[in-house]
Amino acid sequence: MSSEWPDTLAAAPGQYAACGRGEEHGLGVHWEVLLGITGKDFTIIAASKAAMRGATVLKASDDKTRALNSHSLMAFSGEAGDTVQFAEFIQANIQLYSMRNSMELSPSATANFVRGELASALRSRRPYTVNLLLGGYDEIADKPTLYWIDYLASLAPVPYAAHGYAQYYCLSLLDKHHHPDIDFAQGMKILRMCSEELKRRLPIDFKGLMVKIITKDGIREEEYADDQNVAVP
């Protein structure tokens, strides 16, 4: 009965301002858009193309994804140096596993490996501040997969997911329109609804979305037009 934690845990909300989810990140992190949608035989991963540092857009064609193996793709957002460093570290280790064992890790195994690395970093001297979406296609179960992982290494398998402020705009849309057995066209239609809503309501320009698709045939990039204007009421 001597632990400090449970007492303080139930304390008033707002007390954890300094350690609340992501509140210690620099401005800009939450504006990065990560979206994931699964359907009947595919997973869509979409990530904003803007690379922002403070108030500046450094790049408008940033790729916030890395392919871990032929059937899993990781999208990431978070603190500047951490993101790519962590993603490529994971990418290299997953590829090393494939080479050593002449087989590819399943998406669920990949997700748990990523979580494990992030979790052990969390209690190290310098944790990674990276939020992740892991889209994949499980070739054994013949099912698309999507994993939501935040910088605290909370892992959840989900039918659809988002990170940052995009969550507040998109999850409600997805709650209403998503079904587990939607086909690819319907999936893209829902994604379009999400991206239009983000364009309409996010106060900054995230420079459009880069869209990648994972199916049983592997990972491909999908052409995604972002030039039309969205009417704001």
Add this chain to the structure above:
Amino acid sequence: MIPPPDGGACVAMVGKDCVAIACDLRLGMQALTVSNNFPKIFSYGDVHLGLTGLATDVSTVSDLFRYKVNMYRLREERNISPQTMANLVSSSLYERRFGPYFVSPVIAGINQTSGKPFICGFDSIGCIDFAKDFIVSGTASDQLFGTCEGLWEPDLVSCACSGDMG
């Protein structure tokens, strides 16, 4: 600095020759629900472990005990008993006395040797609460304390334990 809990509740109860353990399935960040399919009970043979608190530690601790219990089974060539599991959980959490896992575990199981039901709960650093009636944990522990204290009686039968009473 203490991280905010991700929200979740767990309750374990003793009945007539039975135990019950239940949890919610929500994973959320304050008011935003991220997942509606995040179980907080993990089964290790005859023993069931409920974990509430910080979601990342729920996963870390459940993975850690899967490893430890599997190693125990290989070494001992038998399932772990609820009592042994309780001591394993306690010592494993106390190992992290000054950098704890932010979880409040609950154990429920039936001892296959004695045939007797067993439940217990812990704080985040492993202090065991051996209760004869029920254990609650999580962000709704007050509410669960109230309902359990009001409705629990000795020798409840299993259909009543699962909240299916008329």
Add this chain to the structure above:
Amino acid sequence: MAALFSGAPPQGGPGYSFKQTPTMAPSGERQHGFYPYTDNGGSTLGISGADFTIMAGDTRSTSGYNINTRYAPKLFKIGGEGPDNKGARIVLSVVGFAADGDALKERLDTIVKMYKYQHGKPMSVSACAQRLSHVLYNKRFFPYYVHAILGGIDEDGKGALYSYDPVGSYEREQCRAAGAAASLIMPFLDNQVNFKNQYEPGSGTGHDLQAKVAQPLPRDTVESIVRDAFTSAVERHIEVGDGLQMMIITPNGVEETFTPLKRD
């Protein structure tokens, strides 16, 4: 579990009104902190039936880990004749800061008595309920630190129950628990009074399950639910105990009972 202690009492030492009486400012000057509020713990509860309303409250008054007294009523008759409120049909329960509770009771009692003096008829519960809301809201920026519950019989002879927040938001309800053990008692009431999470036996599983519909409960059932709620709260909350005061309001008057509770 340690989480049990998250309830309320020792936030910063004993709950004196003069919190940490004379303190030293960083500059070294003496400063006086005055906190006009104290939490006196305790719990109240009200349930309305078809032709009655039961109000209940424990009689312990605490400050921090100390017990001020084992008999401090939180239930007050409002209106009626004279200082003993003879013939009153309205009961007010207040929990939180006892001094504010007393002040609020005095104000409302005066208002209801003045109403009868001026209009020549007793005030209805609905009118009294709205007036109480105004009384609370009038102190919007220095509130009465109480969670009030008002019980009575409405114009149709049905049990009436109104619950309030400290600044006067109010609502008519079937049942309500307030105070230190509200979080323990309220889910129990949801289950036992409104039959939440209860289903018709044998109605199937999953979507076939038929929810048990709530109907007004008989008086003896309600009384035993109230007793169970409080004996349970006493087990798990240190600020609740000593005695259970109940007032049963019927069209014929207010019956008052007192039952001892555990004193540990």
